[in-house]
Amino acid sequence: MSDNDINDVEHLACDVLIIGAGGAGLRAAVEARLAGKSVIVISKSLFGKAHTVMAEGGAAAAMGNVNANDNWQVHFRDTMRGGKFLNNYRMAELHAQEAPDRIWELETYGALFDRTADGKISQRNFGGHEYPRLAHVGDRTGLELIRTLQQKLVSLQQDDEAAGEAEERLRIIDETTITELFTDGGAVKGAFGYRRGTGRFTAIAAPAIVLATGGIGRSFKVTSNSWEYTGDGHALAMRAGASLINMEFIQFHPTGMVWPPSVRGILVTESVRGDGGVLKNSEGKRFMFDYIPEVFKAQYADNPEEADRWYTDPDNNRRPPELLPRDEVARAINSEVKEGRGTEHGGVYLDIASRRSADYIRERLPSMHHQFKELADVDITAEPMEVGPTCHYIMGGIEVDPDTAASSVAGLFAAGEVSGGMHGSNRLGGNSLSDLLVFGKRAGEYAAAHASAAEPPKLTDEEIAAASEDALRPFGNDGENPFALQDAMQAINGRLVGIIRRAGELEEALTELAALKSRIDNVTAAGGRAYNPGWHLALDLRNMYVCSVATAMAALERDESRGGHTREDAPGMNPEWRKTNLVATLADGGVRLARQPVPTMTPELLGLFETTELSKYMTPEEYGSSTTDPSTDPSTTTVEDA
Numbered sequence: 317m318s319d320n321d322i323n324d325v326e327h328l329a330c331d332v333l334i335i336g337a338g339g340a341g342l343r344a345a346v347e348a349r350l351a352g353k354s355v356i357v358i359s360k361s362l363f364g365k366a367h368t369v370m371a372e373g374g375a376a377a378a379m380g381n382v383n384a385n386d387n388w389q390v391h392f393r394d395t396m397r398g399g400k401f402l403n404n405y406r407m408a409e410l411h412a413q414e415a416p417d418r419i420w421e422l423e424t425y426g427a428l429f430d431r432t433a434d435g436k437i438s439q440r441n442f443g444g445h446e447y448p449r450l451a452h453v454g455d456r457t458g459l460e461l462i463r464t465l466q467q468k469l470v471s472l473q474q475d476d477e478a479a480g481e482a483e484e485r486l487r488i489i490d491e492t493t494i495t496e497l498f499t500d501g502g503a504v505k506g507a508f509g510y511r512r513g514t515g516r517f518t519a520i521a522a523p524a525i526v527l528a529t530g531g532i533g534r535s536f537k538v539t540s541n542s543w544e545y546t547g548d549g550h551a552l553a554m555r556a557g558a559s560l561i562n563m564e565f566i567q568f569h570p571t572g573m574v575w576p577p578s579v580r581g582i583l584v585t586e587s588v589r590g591d592g593g594v595l596k597n598s599e600g601k602r603f604m605f606d607y608i609p610e611v612f613k614a615q616y617a618d619n620p621e622e623a624d625r626w627y628t629d630p631d632n633n634r635r636p637p638e639l640l641p642r643d644e645v646a647r648a649i650n651s652e653v654k655e656g657r658g659t660e661h662g663g664v665y666l667d668i669a670s671r672r673s674a675d676y677i678r679e680r681l682p683s684m685h686h687q688f689k690e691l692a693d694v695d696i697t698a699e700p701m702e703v704g705p706t707c708h709y710i711m712g713g714i715e716v717d718p719d720t721a722a723s724s725v726a727g728l729f730a731a732g733e734v735s736g737g738m739h740g741s742n743r744l745g746g747n748s749l750s751d752l753l754v755f756g757k758r759a760g761e762y763a764a765a766h767a768s769a770a771e772p773p774k775l776t777d778e779e780i781a782a783a784s785e786d787a788l789r790p791f792g793n794d795g796e797n798p799f800a801l802q803d804a805m806q807a808i809n810g811r812l813v814g815i816i817r818r819a820g821e822l823e824e825a826l827t828e829l830a831a832l833k834s835r836i837d838n839v840t841a842a843g844g845r846a847y848n849p850g851w852h853l854a855l856d857l858r859n860m861y862v863c864s865v866a867t868a869m870a871a872l873e874r875d876e877s878r879g880g881h882t883r884e885d886a887p888g889m890n891p892e893w894r895k896t897n898l899v900a901t902l903a904d905g906g907v908r909l910a911r912q913p914v915p916t917m918t919p920e921l922l923g924l925f926e927t928t929e930l931s932k933y934m935t936p937e938e939y940g941s942s943t944t945d946p947s948t949d950p951s952t953t954t955v956e957d958a
């Protein structure tokens with residue numbers, strides 16, 4: 317066999333294939349396996365090293381442990397407000413209702429959350445959440461979540477082993493990247509990928525597939541995301557015929573590290589602000605009081621005295637503006653820096669040292685203490701941190717049915733960050749960990765049900781050979797180095813599709829991206845197939861490209877500012893745009909963008925809000941309207957890209 321032998325393919329089969337071993341993938345795997353299905357979980361990185369493990373602050377669930385006034389209705393309201401009412405209301409409803417059960421269930425799997433004085437799961441404050449709501453383990457919550465789900469999977473494998481069928485029903489394959497999905501007659505039937513360590517190909521036949529591949533953050537240079545987040549699941553879904561929703565909404569977390577340059581973008585958890593940290597500019601001013609938008613004035617304190625009282629008496633005071641939703645805080649920091657009140661390294665100060673004791677900081681924020689000491693030689697118990705916005709999360713993603721997590725392609729499901737709709741135009745902190753538990757479980761359940769009703773699919777030699785040839789193409793190309801092309805794409809996105817956007821710049825981005833296309837098609841890989849990061853990136857680039865184009869197109873189309881999409885040339889929210897989702901599909905190799913109506917909330921859910929609040933987001937006739945079916949709505953229109 318030559319190094320580039322396209323015939324050396326490992327053949328596998330299962331009922332439910334799960335692509336991604338973060339929280340969403342692992343929770344789906346538990347559910348599908350408990351439903352009696354054979355399951356394979358594939359992970360691009362080492363098992364246990366998914367993004368979820370990096371989550372710091374916690375998982376939002378209205379358990380009411382710290383403030384008994386909390387309940388799912390309040391959580392639902394906060395989530396819709398955070399998303400500026402563009403959320404898929406049904407997803408937000410299911411999420412708020414089911415998150416507490418998913419957290420308690422984790423305890424039955426062995427999770428150990430921090431406790432309140434009376435022994436309940438402790439819950440902390442976070443931006444946009446009315447009550448303390450984030451179940452946490454210090455600032456290492458994601459680690460506990462992944463550890464627990466892995467432990468659950470191992471215990472299920474041990475059951476199988478005892479029955480003499482180890483790995484028959486649950487197999488985990490890490491360091492393997494899926495590059496293609498196979499479809500037949502509009503339904504998925506398997507996937508193709510390569511083992512990173514050897515470069516050997518793998519073809520897996522499966523009637524049901526769950527995409528749980530996380531986000532797209534690596535399309536930007538300054539990001540909290542790690543190397544794996546290249547939009548693979550988004551692009552795989554599109555190539556299989558599914559649609560992406562609202563890709564313009566990208567969350568720039570307000571607080572990433574800004575110094576030294578080698579660590580720029582690494583996250584500084586919102587828990588620092590939840591636990592009392594405040595933002596100051598270079599003049600020492602606590603500036604967030606100047607940036608409270610009209611729609612949030614009723615809930616946020618407009619003076620430091622009231623804001624500080626809130627930490628001990630939240631029932632009688634309004635919240636500090638440092639805890640506004642992330643999009644608001646990120647924009648405020650951006651403005652301060654732009655107006656010359658930033659720090660030496662282009663950020664602002666985040667100060668908890670002058671407000672909390674060193675012991676408190678070390679106990680509540682051990683990872684942050686360690687991170688700043690090790691990476692920046694800053695002792696956060698004695699000095700302020702320098703922070704600035706960093707690309708963190710994509711609200712856009714695969715369009716799914718809210719109850720079943722099914723995409724428009726039969727047998728293809730999606731959960732976690734790769735799916736769209738749940739968070740509307742902006743995600744609240746803590747709502748991702750709960751989202752991936754709620755919808756990971758649902759995706760696993762419905763994928764298992766789909767597999768039960770399907771025939772075992774067969775993969776053909778021809779389609780496997782075509783996928784192999786495709787994957788090997790960079791070795792035969794004579795173009796550019798993949799790292800140079802990634803830099804070029806990151807530069808376009810950072811400069812022209814970043815936190816503040818303008819129509820002219822977005823057009824420029826699309827032109828520059830289009831010019832990059834042929835260079836990406838001709839990207840070159842050198843060397844052999846074993847552990848070859850250049851080859852791996854060469855294959856990832858086409859995914860990053862298609863996601864970048866979908867984002868820039870949707871950002872140009874939506875000429876309003878909402879959540880994680882700020883148009884300097886179209887400031888403010890437009891109630892007409894609140895009724896519209898932008899849906900991207902692939903057609904003739906290009907991205908196609910369509911407008912679809914946002915499903916309207918049921919009267920029961922609308923009734924959870926004051927009319928005065930709804931009037932800030934909606935047109936008057938909407939308050940009393942009932943659900944619209946997008947597929948039959950005549951106002952659906954489309955635009956084509958180049």
Ligand SMILES: Cc1cc2nc3c(=O)[nH]c(=O)nc-3n(C[C@H](O)[C@H](O)[C@H](O)COP(=O)(O)OP(=O)(O)OC[C@H]3O[C@@H](n4cnc5c(N)ncnc54)[C@H](O)[C@@H]3O)c2cc1C
Pocket residue numbers: 335336337338339340341358359360361365366367368369370371372373374375376457458492493494495528529530531540541542544548549583709731732733734745746747748749750752
């Ligand atoms: C530093 C940091 C802190 C955060 N803190 C919080 C927090 O406190 N609370 C909160 O709610 N959210 C937080 N988030 C966001 C949250 O962690 C993520 O949104 C969430 O973990 C995503 O989970 P997931 O299961 O969807 O995907 P991930 O955990 O991102 O896992 C994706 C999986 O897919 C695999 N994969 C990707 N592409 C392929 C491919 N082509 N083939 C095979 N496998 C593939 C990856 O290897 C990985 O296993 C934080 C994010 C970061 C970066």
